[in-house]
Amino acid sequence: MSTHPPSRYGITRDELAEALADQPRYRLDQVWDGWYGQLRPTSDLTTLPKALRSRLDDLLPTALAPVTRSVSDDGDTTKFLWRLHDGATVETVLMLYPDRATVCVSTQAGCAMACGFCATGQAGFERHLHVGEIVEQVIVAAQLAAVATTPRRVSNIVFMGMGEPLANYDNTWSAVERLNGDVGISARHLTVSTVGIVPGIRRLALEALPVNLAVSLHAANDDLRNELVPINRRYPLAVLAEACRDYLAVKNRRLSFEWAMIDGVNDRDSDAAELAAYARALRAHVNLIPLNPTPGYPTVGSSPQRVRAFRDRLVDAGVNATIRANRGTEIDAACGQLSTRHGDALSASPVVLAPTRPVSLTD
Numbered sequence: 001m002s003t004h005p006p007s008r009y010g011i012t013r014d015e016l017a018e019a020l021a022d023q024p025r026y027r028l029d030q031v032w033d034g035w036y037g038q039l040r041p042t043s044d045l046t047t048l049p050k051a052l053r054s055r056l057d058d059l060l061p062t063a064l065a066p067v068t069r070s071v072s073d074d075g076d077t078t079k080f081l082w083r084l085h086d087g088a089t090v091e092t093v094l095m096l097y098p099d100r101a102t103v104c105v106s107t108q109a110g111c112a113m114a115c116g117f118c119a120t121g122q123a124g125f126e127r128h129l130h131v132g133e134i135v136e137q138v139i140v141a142a143q144l145a146a147v148a149t150t151p152r153r154v155s156n157i158v159f160m161g162m163g164e165p166l167a168n169y170d171n172t173w174s175a176v177e178r179l180n181g182d183v184g185i186s187a188r189h190l191t192v193s194t195v196g197i198v199p200g201i202r203r204l205a206l207e208a209l210p211v212n213l214a215v216s217l218h219a220a221n222d223d224l225r226n227e228l229v230p231i232n233r234r235y236p237l238a239v240l241a242e243a244c245r246d247y248l249a250v251k252n253r254r255l256s257f258e259w260a261m262i263d264g265v266n267d268r269d270s271d272a273a274e275l276a277a278y279a280r281a282l283r284a285h286v287n288l289i290p291l292n293p294t295p296g297y298p299t300v301g302s303s304p305q306r307v308r309a310f311r312d313r314l315v316d317a318g319v320n321a322t323i324r325a326n327r328g329t330e331i332d333a334a335c336g337q338l339s340t341r342h343g344d345a346l347s348a349s350p351v352v353l354a355p356t357r358p359v360s361l362t363d
């Protein structure tokens, strides 16, 4: 989108080459490797002349101004709240595991999909994120993971933060290519999650990189899904299954379904039977997530016993199903809890950071 000011991780390598046309040719590699290979800010690239560093900093500032950082799970989950150049705010979650780190990135400020049980959906849509705003979320999270007590490399990216990735297709896909090609994250460790935007899934199938596809299903009959995930009225389950089938046929990747378990709504035996039939036909893996609480949705998550019984039913019916551990629930960083409308009222007294640079970069 042309209205975005240039930013460090938004510029393409070719555009940077142009901006460095007056420099020796090896400078391009030094800058690019410094930003992406070594994850260093421009000011730390001491192989560059000082004047060039400050020129690059002026020309290509970072896109994310830190607002707060909240930590939970004994330091293993960090939620970042960022302010963008126009005042929009988004969140990113870093999850550390013993041997790896996963970053959950946002692709939009807000979301237009209006799923009632999701905090981002409740808040409504603000705007698409630009590629630089998406990529920078990973870079900053990776910088933090690298200095953890046990340093980790970011190995997995899930496009499961705020927004609907396939409704911001071009920027999401540019970010995927940048994360794969320049940050070095393999396609099978990149997962794009969607509410089921069928034309987006069909476009994904045409791309060269075989990323994982996750579909937020939550219901396997159209009546209930129309209610829970309103986009189902446009792309009903049969059409969605067809697009998933075609994706699998060309990509040979695992398809997964996300299913937030809502007490008395989609956790009944009949729901398990419908889901089992739908998932089995696509050999999909099912991730069960007990519904996380959000301010605008009265219903609660299923009990742990119910979640386990539901999982057992799926497994008995021949479906691969796992219960997903909830990360970051107490800092509202868990699935469906990302909403910056209540950014000032985070429950876990976040670290408040002073912005490191002026909020407005539109000069």
Ligand code: SAH
Binding pocket: 113, 117, 118, 119, 159, 160, 161, 162, 163, 164, 165, 193, 194, 195, 214, 215, 216, 258, 259, 260, 289, 290, 291, 292, 293, 294, 335, 336, 337
């Ligand atoms: N819009 C995309 C990307 C967001 S992923 C998508 O929907 O797939 C966020 C995941 O959290 C989705 O699977 C979403 O359905 C799920 N989710 C939303 N609200 C939730 C809640 N309150 N509890 C648990 N999961 C939730």
